[in-house]
Amino acid sequence: MVKRHILIGLTFCMAGGGLSASDRTQKTPSSFTAGKAFGALGFAGAAAYYVYSHPVVQWDTVGLGMLGTAAVSYLGYKLLNRQKEVEKRLIAEKPGREPVLPAYQQKIMSALFSSAIGDALGRVTEFIKSPEAQFERYPGGLTSFDKFHPGDWQGIPREFRQKRIAPYTDDTAMALLVAQVLIDSQRNNWDRDSTMGHMAEAFIKDLDNADYGWAAGYRAPGNACLAAAHVLQGKKAAEKSRARWWDVKALSAGGCGSVMRAFPFGLVFSEDPQKAKLWAVEHSKITHGAPSALAACAAMALGTAEALRGEKDPRSIVNLMIEAAKEYDTVTAQKMSKALSYASQAQDILGRTSVREAFLTKEFFDFHKKVFNEFQGWSGQDAIAATVYVFALFPKDIDSALYVSVHTPGDSDSIAAMSGALIGAYSGIMPDNKMVQSIEGASYMREIAQRISDIR
Numbered sequence: 177m178v179k180r181h182i183l184i185g186l187t188f189c190m191a192g193g194g195l196s197a198s199d200r201t202q203k204t205p206s207s208f209t210a211g212k213a214f215g216a217l218g219f220a221g222a223a224a225y226y227v228y229s230h231p232v233v234q235w236d237t238v239g240l241g242m243l244g245t246a247a248v249s250y251l252g253y254k255l256l257n258r259q260k261e262v263e264k265r266l267i268a269e270k271p272g273r274e275p276v277l278p279a280y281q282q283k284i285m286s287a288l289f290s291s292a293i294g295d296a297l298g299r300v301t302e303f304i305k306s307p308e309a310q311f312e313r314y315p316g317g318l319t320s321f322d323k324f325h326p327g328d329w330q331g332i333p334r335e336f337r338q339k340r341i342a343p344y345t346d347d348t349a350m351a352l353l354v355a356q357v358l359i360d361s362q363r364n365n366w367d368r369d370s371t372m373g374h375m376a377e378a379f380i381k382d383l384d385n386a387d388y389g390w391a392a393g394y395r396a397p398g399n400a401c402l403a404a405a406h407v408l409q410g411k412k413a414a415e416k417s418r419a420r421w422w423d424v425k426a427l428s429a430g431g432c433g434s435v436m437r438a439f440p441f442g443l444v445f446s447e448d449p450q451k452a453k454l455w456a457v458e459h460s461k462i463t464h465g466a467p468s469a470l471a472a473c474a475a476m477a478l479g480t481a482e483a484l485r486g487e488k489d490p491r492s493i494v495n496l497m498i499e500a501a502k503e504y505d506t507v508t509a510q511k512m513s514k515a516l517s518y519a520s521q522a523q524d525i526l527g528r529t530s531v532r533e534a535f536l537t538k539e540f541f542d543f544h545k546k547v548f549n550e551f552q553g554w555s556g557q558d559a560i561a562a563t564v565y566v567f568a569l570f571p572k573d574i575d576s577a578l579y580v581s582v583h584t585p586g587d588s589d590s591i592a593a594m595s596g597a598l599i600g601a602y603s604g605i606m607p608d609n610k611m612v613q614s615i616e617g618a619s620y621m622r623e624i625a626q627r628i629s630d631i632r
């Protein structure tokens with residue numbers, strides 16, 4: 177009699193364990209099926225055995241079985257839940273949104289994709305003048321290309337529109353040209369001046385690419401870049417033999433048009449952050465010669481190299497960026513220091529609140545507007561200050577960083593592109609997979625990441 181009770185109880189236990197397993201692992205189809213089958217088998221076995229041997233219900237047996245079922249269900253729940261927590265932590269530490277690559281290559285890829293995706297989101301918020309109006313147009317915020325309005329898909333090449341591929345803007349288009357020239361430079365051992373010559377040529381050549389080039393209308397290219405490229409076009413024919421023909425002496429050009437494309441220096445020269453800094457400064461002179469633009473480029477390139485190296489904490493990296501900027505322009509360095517202290521204040525306001533919830537509070541929303549009204553990002557020095565703010569606030573949280581950067585009153589695409597690059601290089605975390613799949617140039621960016629990784 178006792179043996180029979182135990183047997184029946186155990187069968188119920190199997191059923192309970194099986195159901196428990198199926199309940200906790202619904203996200204993996206094979207475990208789900210196995211759990212359900214296990215549970216169903218247990219129940220069928222219990223019922224068959226019971227009917228066969230007990231024409232009259234014995235409540236003590238049923239009670240024992242139910243107790244066993246409850247106990248095993250609870251244990252199964254605990255065990256599988258713990259497993260799930262471990263998995264969740266692993267995903268957070270080593271983002272599981274992409275196949276695992278060597279850490280270095282993963283970080284380069286994350287820098288490229290985070291930057292391009294931020295740029296593509298910012299393309300549609302850049303010309304909406306206030307965060308209030310942006311949230312009104314995109315309830316809950318612009319967090320995905322799926323939230324684009326039909327009008328946001330107008331004016332871009334038909335191929336993108338039809339396939340719902342989100343285009344990036346001049347920031348990413350030029351950054352990819354810079355990256356490609358730097359890769360060629362490393363492979364061919366070009367010196368600094370000759371590399372800058374090739375870069376100027378790449379900018380000019382891409383002007384002819386009316387549909388997909390950096391100067392295409394829907395990319396909203398910057399005026400200083402356009403003006404310089406046209407000057408260079410004339411110069412190239414007449415004076416290409418002259419040394420440093422690519423330096424247009426645009427001493428009054430201090431917009432963000434050169435710093436927005438400076439991060440690839442940090443990716444390619446991560447072994448030598450000083451070289452990244454010096455070469456990025458030279459490259460600025462192709463279009464932007466103002467000291468503030470040089471300072472911003474110095475900071476961005478050096479910061480990206482340090483972020484990629486991953487030896488220092490975010491605050492130390494920002495301090496090195498500020499030092500680098502100071503060599504060229506003290507006002508830029510001061511703005512960056514101020515941005516760093518704003519990040520600490522924002523951290524205090526945020527506490528443990530998520531950024532999306534925080535945006536619903538007046539205190540954080542007002543603070544956000546204050547910071548980004550001060551650092552609108554149209555100038556190089558304000559763009560690098562805004563980038564420092566976002567990086568110091570969310571060094572490992574690309575989703576929050578893009579959320580903050582995209583909903584800004586000024587040059588949202590450049591702020592998001594630059595923050596994305598720095599945070600990607602530091603964290604190696606990829607943005608939302610759906611956007612990774614539908615950003616323009618995805619396979620080309622993977623190739624670039626591979627090539628930079630190969631020449632390291």
Ligand SMILES: [Mg+2]
Pocket residue numbers: 345346347395396589590
């Ligand atoms: Mg742009």
